[in-house]
Amino acid sequence: MSFVKTVFVSCFAALLILAATGCSSSGKGTNDPSVQTNEAAKPVTLTMYFKCFAVSDDDFARDFAGPVSRKYPHITLQKIDCTDANQFNQMIVAKELPDIIDDGITNIPILLDMDVPTDLNELVRKYEFELGAITPQILQFFKQFGQNGELYSLPRTQNVFATYYNKDLFDKFGVAYPVDGMTWDQYIELAKRLTVVERDSRYYGLQMGYFNRLQTQLSLPFTDPATGKALIQQHEGWRSMFSVFQTIFSIPNNRPPAAGVLYHGLNRFTKDRNVAILPDIFIGQAMDQFNKEGIGWDIASFPVFADKPKTGIGVFANGFVIPKTSKHKEEAFQAIAHLLSPEVQAEATRNGNMTVLDRKDIKQNFLENSAVYRGKNIPAFYYNNVAEPYITTKYDLVASNAYTEALRQFIFGSKDLNTVLREAEETANKAIASERAK
Template sequence: MIIMVRKMISMMVSLGLILTVLSACASNSGNNAEPSQSASNTPSESATPEGTNAGTGNPADLKADLTWFGLMGPEQFEERYNQYIKQKFPNINITYINQTDEQKLEQIIASGTQIDMFLSSAGELREDYVPANMALDLTPLLEKHDVDISTIEPAYLEPVKIDGNVNLLPITDNKFVMYYNKGIFDRFGVKYPWDGMTWDEALELSKQITRNEGGKQYIGLWMSPKHYLRVAQNSAGFIDPETNKATVYNDQWKFIFDNIFYNFTRDPGLQKRAGEEWLAHKDFNKEFLVGMYVYTSGWMQSADTSLAMDWDIAAVPTFKDMPEVNTQPYATYVGISALSKNQDAAMQVLKFLISEEYQTIISKKGMITPLTTQSVRDAAFADYPFASEKNIGALFYGKPAPSRVLTRFDELVIENALDQDAVRQIAMGKLDVNTALRNAEELANKLIQEQLAQN
């Protein structure tokens, strides 16, 4: 009897050991545990830390704490992103850090805070996140989590490739359109703008409107110069990345300045007004002095307060030698930090943000999708009463221009040398295009050298 009991105990112990081993194998298989990320800024097979579950197919089972960083305000982040992420992934907790003058990226990193995901533009990727060693080649994670990026318009991916590798994914775009005030066109009996109109044709419409009447200086067409410079349709760059020298005194930029900033500002009354008070948004949407205005689609999200009562849009005019070529992408991107220990969970969230499910939701709310999926595009501004009355199709006219070569000094050239100086000197009739661009290049190079010296 004693011998039989001993045998039974021995069998039970052996069975328990076998079950323990099987359980451990199953646990390792489910968590997909692998070595941590190397220093090459590419993700490991899994960067999932202890206590984080990123391996299940059910979004409700995914558990993680993710810290985001970006320029967007907290309320806007909650409205555009976090409320939908929480609905999809109820067990993911997101802490959002809003960049301010007192709370910059370098200070957050120095504090030891781990950033898992970040909002970025294509330019900020090179200006901020590459120097901070946070840029991550997403390719391995995209493959691991079976993320389909084929429905993303390729023009959005090119500007965020480094050495051929995609480092960010586009979530929304601020499309450029040409707003126009029907009341002004009706007042002067001028034909409304249309999709596919060339800049030469826009100039003819502008000439029919630009005049001084009853003490009011009407202006046919204007824009936010610095915004258009960033997305010019000929994809001209600002800096030679090999030498860090400005490249604006050349035929590419002369073409843009001749055809837009010079041609549209030859009226003496307009030049006088530009010298007395520089042209601004309010001249279109508050004072109602400008007939056509090139700007981003953001105004449409607050049309009741941002636009004249009788407004509509057309596609940005094209150059006759570049038919159907629209402006370059002006997108908001999301990246995953190379320093994050939660890369698997972060990629699941990013996969959701580029899904048709999420993109349809935000498309209805007036955020322009980077997807080519027609049903998502058709949903644009569907939550707005004006959607059926306005030319919403203008948002997707033609094809985006290829992105220019981006460098970390671009904004110095755009803001200080071109927008604040060259454009204004031309519009006020003080300088010709050649002189203005030559001066701009000299100023830009001086500013670049000063910044390099500080670093």
């Protein structure tokens, strides 16, 4: 795919939150690049571009620039904000790529098509960065984007998921609150009791976010890495996933008003306030308005499939990429290594950016600094395990678009599941063939 034809793609996760890596002590007593390098500490400014999300100036100073400058006074981090869809392509044309890119891991194939990422393995070896400190599923997912063992990105923070629920609606209809460990079937039974139409008011029992939440929970691949062909008919899990959506939205009066807003459960929950249950991504400060208005709410663990207890959502993460064009790769890696150190990650986790380090003691401090979530069931966010990674290919986005539309048609149309899956596979394969021909 030529870069001039590449379209800016937003993160699969969609809101904030990224992913973390860590370093721990080596046999030499340190994993600190500043100790292991003999280079003079010359002042340098590193540009850091946030490719698919916004980071406020205050958060950047707190979570990025501040920690780096305290560790390395000679390194200054400068933030580049995302401004529009063509910005990154314009950077490439102008030969003005940043020193560090913070981007969703599933966007790596796009960067590889543009020949942007540096293979970080040499820097990892030079500075004895211990990859084993990272949660295994996350590291495995990041590694698979290198066809021959390359490592193009280091994870920084993982997105977490839980079930948000409106306590006021549960109280209104006399339904007991959910608890951690509940299955999809159990939540569907609650939704039946919480989906109510009263005169001019309509209450939805359970609404959903984007469909890739369940896709990763079931570790479902979009395409075959050997053939590039769509796999929606070959994996029984896709049928299970479509069936769950169908069951939820077959509850009388629980289906959204239009196919176009099928995945907009977040808006109905936070803005319309007429949704009792929302299993979705961590939505951060959005819940502050509930607190201000005195609306009762809490969280429980994300629903699981009965045959996969404690298997939560898969890897949703952003990572650090160092472009090949950077003139400061060594300093960029030093900065990244410190941002991924246990001490920095521990503070980031307390601020609401969940670490990817395989450290229970750090995860247990999630949101410790958040007034919004004070008194809430925060352990629900890390109650489940991360699902095993699905196998990715460069055509996942193309197939995903076809599957997304197919699920909309299934929920709002009249075709049976077999027909929908067959047509989705045909559509995906045609789109993949077209992409290959470019």
